[in-house]
Amino acid sequence: MGGGVLLVLVAAITLEATSLIQNHFAKKGITEEASLRAEAQMEATRLEILNVIDQAEAAVRSMAWAALWGLDHLDTLPALTRRIVADNPVIIGSTVALVPGYNKRRPLYAPYACQAADSDSVIIKSLATEEYNYPGKEWFTKPIETGQGYWSEPYLDEGGGEVMMTTYSIPIKDRQGTTAAVLTADISLDWLTDLVGNVEVYPSAFSIMLSRQGKFMVCPSETLVMRQTIQEALATVQDTASVNSLARDMLAGESGSRAIPYKDITEYVYFAPIERTGWSMSIVIPSNEIFDEIRKMNWLVKLFQLLGLVMLVLIIRSVFRNQSKYRQLTESKNRMENELRIASGIQMAMLPKIFPPFPERKDIDMFAAIIPAKEVGGDLYDFFIREEKLYFCIGDVSGKGVPASLLMAVTRSLFRTVAAHEKSPQRIVTTINESMSDMNENNMFVTFFCGVLDLATGHMRYCNAGHNTPRWISDRVQPLPVVPNLSIGVLPGMSYQEQEIDLKYGDTLFFYTDGLTEAANANQELFGEDRMDRCLDSGRNAQQQLSHMQDAVNAFVKEADQSDDLTMLCIRYLNPDTPDSQVHHLILHNDIRQISQLANFIQTLSEEKHLDPSLAMSLNLALEEAVSNVIMYAYPKDSDGLVEIEAILKDNLLEFFISDNGQPFDPTEAPQADVTLSAEERPIGGLGIYLVRSIMDSVSYERADGKNILHLTKQI
Amino acid sequence: MDVIITRQDNTTTARFIGRLDTPASQEISKEVDALIDAADGTLILDCKEMSYISSSGLRIFLTLRKASSSKGGKIIVRNINNDIRQVFIMTGFLNLFTIED
Numbered sequence: 001m002g003g004g005v006l007l008v009l010v011a012a013i014t015l016e017a018t019s020l021i022q023n024h025f026a027k028k029g030i031t032e033e034a035s036l037r038a039e040a041q042m043e044a045t046r047l048e049i050l051n052v053i054d055q056a057e058a059a060v061r062s063m064a065w066a067a068l069w070g071l072d073h074l075d076t077l078p079a080l081t082r083r084i085v086a087d088n089p090v091i092i093g094s095t096v097a098l099v100p101g102y103n104k105r106r107p108l109y110a111p112y113a114c115q116a117a118d119s120d121s122v123i124i125k126s127l128a129t130e131e132y133n134y135p136g137k138e139w140f141t142k143p144i145e146t147g148q149g150y151w152s153e154p155y156l157d158e159g160g161g162e163v164m165m166t167t168y169s170i171p172i173k174d175r176q177g178t179t180a181a182v183l184t185a186d187i188s189l190d191w192l193t194d195l196v197g198n199v200e201v202y203p204s205a206f207s208i209m210l211s212r213q214g215k216f217m218v219c220p221s222e223t224l225v226m227r228q229t230i231q232e233a234l235a236t237v238q239d240t241a242s243v244n245s246l247a248r249d250m251l252a253g254e255s256g257s258r259a260i261p262y263k264d265i266t267e268y269v270y271f272a273p274i275e276r277t278g279w280s281m282s283i284v285i286p287s288n289e290i291f292d293e294i295r296k297m298n299w300l301v302k303l304f305q306l307l308g309l310v311m312l313v314l315i316i317r318s319v320f321r322n323q324s325k326y327r328q329l330t331e332s333k334n335r336m337e338n339e340l341r342i343a344s345g346i347q348m349a350m351l352p353k354i355f356p357p358f359p360e361r362k363d364i365d366m367f368a369a370i371i372p373a374k375e376v377g378g379d380l381y382d383f384f385i386r387e388e389k390l391y392f393c394i395g396d397v398s399g400k401g402v403p404a405s406l407l408m409a410v411t412r413s414l415f416r417t418v419a420a421h422e423k424s425p426q427r428i429v430t431t432i433n434e435s436m437s438d439m440n441e442n443n444m445f446v447t448f449f450c451g452v453l454d455l456a457t458g459h460m461r462y463c464n465a466g467h468n469t470p471r472w473i474s475d476r477v478q479p480l481p482v483v484p485n486l487s488i489g490v491l492p493g494m495s496y497q498e499q500e501i502d503l504k505y506g507d508t509l510f511f512y513t514d515g516l517t518e519a520a521n522a523n524q525e526l527f528g529e530d531r532m533d534r535c536l537d538s539g540r541n542a543q544q545q546l547s548h549m550q551d552a553v554n555a556f557v558k559e560a561d562q563s564d565d566l567t568m569l570c571i572r573y574l575n576p577d578t579p580d581s582q583v584h585h586l587i588l589h590n591d592i593r594q595i596s597q598l599a600n601f602i603q604t605l606s607e608e609k610h611l612d613p614s615l616a617m618s619l620n621l622a623l624e625e626a627v628s629n630v631i632m633y634a635y636p637k638d639s640d641g642l643v644e645i646e647a648i649l650k651d652n653l654l655e656f657f658i659s660d661n662g663q664p665f666d667p668t669e670a671p672q673a674d675v676t677l678s679a680e681e682r683p684i685g686g687l688g689i690y691l692v693r694s695i696m697d698s699v700s701y702e703r704a705d706g707k708n709i710l711h712l713t714k715q716i
Numbered sequence: 717m718d719v720i721i722t723r724q725d726n727t728t729t730a731r732f733i734g735r736l737d738t739p740a741s742q743e744i745s746k747e748v749d750a751l752i753d754a755a756d757g758t759l760i761l762d763c764k765e766m767s768y769i770s771s772s773g774l775r776i777f778l779t780l781r782k783a784s785s786s787k788g789g790k791i792i793v794r795n796i797n798n799d800i801r802q803v804f805i806m807t808g809f810l811n812l813f814t815i816e817d
Contacts, residue, residue: 593739599768617768617799624770628738675808679781687771687807694806 004316011312015305019298026294031268034290035257037201038270038283045196045207045281049274052090052187056168057149057276059088060185067096067172067183074098074109078124081113084185085122092165093186095127096172099144100135102180110134114186139167140182147171147179151277153211154189156226164189164217164226166277193218193225196281202292205285212278214251246271250280259287337402351382351412355543363455364390365572367542369550370565371515377565378404378446379513380412384419388455391419391428394467394569395448396513398487403442411436411446411488425450425463426498429488433465437492445489449482449511458503458573463496468517472501473508473545477536480509505575510536510545515566519553522560527553542570544585551587584647589640590631590662598623601645609649615716619654622695625688626658626667626710634662634708649716656696656712665708666701667692719747726757732766736773748776755783755791764795769803781812792816 063084070077077096084094097110110127127134134140142150149170157163169184192209196218199207209218214229224233230247242260246269249256255272268290271282288295355367368381378397383390393415397404414432422428428450436446449470451462462480466487470480483497503509512532519527535552536545546568553566586601588594599620606616627643635641646657673686693699696712703709717740718733730751734740751759759780763769769777777793784791793813796804804810 592742595738596735599735599737614799614802618802620768621770621803624737628770628772673807675806677808679778679785679812682778682812684775684778687774691771691803691806 004313004320007316008309008312012305012309015308019301019305022301023294023298026297027291030290030294034201034268034285035270038205038257038268038285039272041199041201042270042272042281042283046272046274048195049192049277049279052191053151053168053274053276055088055090056185056187059084059091060094060149060168060170060183064170064172064183067181068174070096071098071103071172071174071180074103074106077109078111078113081111082122082124085113085115088185090187091185092188093167093184095134095184096181097127097134097140097184098181099179102178108135139169139184143169143171143182144179153213153215154217154226157188164192189217199283201283202285202289204289205283207281207283209274209279209281210247210250212251214247217279218281246282250282253278253280351380352384357383358385361385361455361576363574363576365542365574366570367546368567368569369546370567371550371562373400373515373562373564373566375400376402376405377515378408379515379565379567380408381511381567381569382412382415383569384416385455386420389423390453390455390571391451392453392569392571393419393448393450394511394513394567395446395488396467396515396565396567397446398444400564403444407444407446411448415450419450423452424498425452425461426496428452429463429465429485429496430494433488433490433494433496434492436489437494445487447513448488451509453503453571453573455573458505458507459500460503460509461498461500463498465496466490468512468514470512471510471533471536473510473536473538474504474506475538477533477538503573505573506538508536508538508540508542508545508570508572511569511571513565513567515562515564516549516553516568518564519557519562519566520560521557527556531556540585541583542572544583545570584649586645586647588627588631588643588645590635590643590660592628592631595624595628595631598627598645601647605647605649609654609716611716618695619714622692622712623656623658625692626656626712629667629688630658630660630662630665630708630710634660634665636663652716654714654716656710658710658712659707661707664703666703667710668699668701717744719744721747721750723754727760728754728757729760729762731762731764734766735768736766736776737768737770738772741770741772741776744776748779751780752783754789755780756787756789759784759789759791760794761792762794763797763800766800767797769800771807774803774807774809777809778812790814 063080066080067077070080081094081096085091093112093114095110095112098106098108101107103109108128112125112127113122114125116123139150139152142152149168152167152169154164154166157165165186165188167184167186169182171179172181172183174180196207196209197220199205206220207218208216210230211217214231215226216224216228216230216233217226219225234243234247242258246258246260250271253273257271258269260267260269266287268285268287269282271280273280351370352368357366358364366383370379370381377400379395380397381392381394383392385391395408395411397407397411411432414435415428418428418431422431429448432448446465447467448465449462449467451460453460463485464482465485469482472478472480480501482499485496486494517527517529517532531552532549535549537548540548549568584601584605586597588597602616602620602623605611606613606619611619623645627645630643634643641660641662644659648655667689670689671686673690675690692712696714698711698713700711701708702711717736720731720733722729728751730747761777761780781791791813794816796815801810804815
């Protein structure tokens with residue numbers, strides 16, 4: 001699982017890093033976008049304001065000549081102002097105010113036209129009143145001072161309601177260049193709050209518009225509008241350095257942007273002046289608002305990342321679980337296979353394995369062997385004696401693996417069951433075939449040979465069901481005459497043919513499965529029946545036949561894998577009245593290291609014949625001396641050769657035959673060692689044959705059939 | 717077959733353990749050479765754990781015996797079992813060695 005955790009960790013880190021980078025650039029982009037949006041908004045607002053301003057200025061300027069003319073005809077002036085108001089929707093009031101004392105007859109004169117509060121009609125008032133005192137008003141003095149048009153500080157309409165207003169005024173000069181009057185136009189600024197205040201860039205963004213003197217013209221908190229200046233407002237807040245500098249720049253008519261820390265967040269302020277009026281407009285956007293989307297997006301991204309990671313974890317977990325499931329599966333498969341192998345092993349173990357199987361009987365010599373392949377197969381053999389008859393069988397289930405091995409178990413138990421009461425092999429085979437064909441759903445079959453040997457007479461009845469032709473070894477090796485018949489399990493109702501022969505004493509029957517003839521070497525050559533036949537020899541007992549055969553097969557296949565079970569069964573029919581004799585056999589290569597096997601050979605012999613250990617040791621010594629002689633001298637150096645040792649104990653006479661195919665050599669002619677010599681006089685060698693002679697009763701040499709045969713005897 | 721050689725002063729003891737048959741005799745040639753080198757002193761061939769000897773083993777004993785006498789050393793065979801003693805008797809080796817128990 002460690003790899004999985006690491007994987008998730010790496011994925012998480014990579015995701016976080018990418019999202020940080022992405023965040024950074026997104027923030028930058030969003031900030032830029034915010035400033036673009038704010039500037040665009042301000043530009044639009046500015047243009048709209050200027051539109052109104054321009055209209056007012058144009059209206060006033062276009063009437064300047066009329067006002068100049070009116071200086072000489074004062075009674076036309078009220079009509080003039082009325083016209084200005086009537087003709088220009090943006091202008092709600094207008095006056096021509098004479099400079100005091102310019103006209104001797106009317107030292108103060110200022111007819112004022114304005115929109116009636118309750119109707120569309122225009123009424124004329126006079127501003128030349130003592131309480132109003134127009135010559136002291138800013139709108140009057142400033143244009144005269146500067147000689148230019150002037151936009152007044154916004155103010156609240158004193159007459160009707162709380163309408164914010166501003167006045168544009170220009171000086172009117174007579175033909176002599178003397179400033180004679182001031183022409184004005186009042187415009188209502190009530191639309192300004194709507195226009196400016198309605199910034200739609202961000203939900204909680206707001207705008208502030210300041211007058212030339214810092215008065216709030218538009219502001220989110222309406223109580224401040226026209227009542228306080230920014231300077232007064234700032235005096236009430238702490239830590240205002242950045243705000244102060246902002247206010248300064250705004251009042252100086254500059255444009256730009258500022259990031260102002262305010263409480264926990266940063267406010268982005270974009271500001272620009274409105275020309276001619278001296279106003280300054282600003283849009284304030286809280287940073288959290290600017291980055292709100294990015295934050296939302298971040299949340300979304302995080303959510304997706306988390307989702308992805310969770311999915312990754314789930315995937316990894318499921319992969320791990322699958323792996324462990326797979327492992328469990330493999331384990332349980334292995335376990336099952338092992339159990340089946342064990343089961344087949346048990347089955348195999350139930351086959352008669354103890355040889356000789358009937359040690360008390362002198363009429364029968366049997367040996368059998370199954371050499372199982374790696375994969376379990378379906379070879380079987382079985383035998384038992386009932387009523388002085390030997391019932392035996394050998395078989396090979398088609399296919400390999402557990403099914404074959406199970407069918408083999410079934411076949412074997414059927415044989416046991418049926419042969420327990422049937423005397424005829426044909427009946428046995430037929431009955432087994434019926435049972436097997438009935439339940440054989442896998443179309444598996446068994447090649448099978450069943451025989452019943454009457455031990456008293458040597459008469460054998462047998463039935464072959466498609467099995468490999470056995471060998472009958474009497475004076476020669478020949479195939480046992482068999483009709484092939486069908487394998488067991490192929491066809492229900494099949495009638496099998498029974499055959500019979502009479503065995504002589506000493507006859508041997510050799511049965512095998514195709515694992516023997518089809519044993520393949522690395523070149524894929526098969527062992528074959530010819531090689532098999534050459535290995536069979538009437539001179540051998542059952543065990544020797546099999547061990548010879550096995551050696552030959554091993555020498556043939558060498559390192560190649562055994563692909564099929566190899567099963568052999570050998571039955572030798574003997575004369576029970578033959579005196580007790582037993583032949584022991586050993587074959588050695590001409591390698592001096594093989595000498596050590598003699599010890600085991602003698603051990604087996606002495607255990608069987610209950611020989612005295614001292615005698616066993618001296619027999620071992622005699623044999624070693626004779627055999628090592630052959631190993632060292634019979635064959636040319638570095639050439640392969642065999643030494644065959646046969647031990648026969650009949651009655652109380654022990655005979656050794658030591659034979660080889662080497663160059664003729666008679667050890668009995670070797671000079672006798674003189675054991676009476678002193679150490680200095682004695683030659684190093686020559687003791688071997690002397691010891692053989694000393695230990696054994698007789699030593700004789702014979703050269704026959706191209707073999708050296710040394711014959712040793714000892715009465716025991 | 718194992719041969720364990722120990723040395724004390726001028727005395728070299730060789731313990732023969734196992735069967736001294738023909739292959740074993742060939743295997744212990746190094747140890748035999750070492751014993752021949754030490755044959756000018758006292759050689760003790762301890763056969764307490766030796767269960768078997770063949771003529772090739774006897775040849776080694778004879779070789780050591782010859783080396784010992786030619787170098788002016790001394791050779792003692794110890795603790796041979798009865799079976800081996802029979803072989804020694806049979807081959808006249810009993811007269812060639814000082815046998816101790």
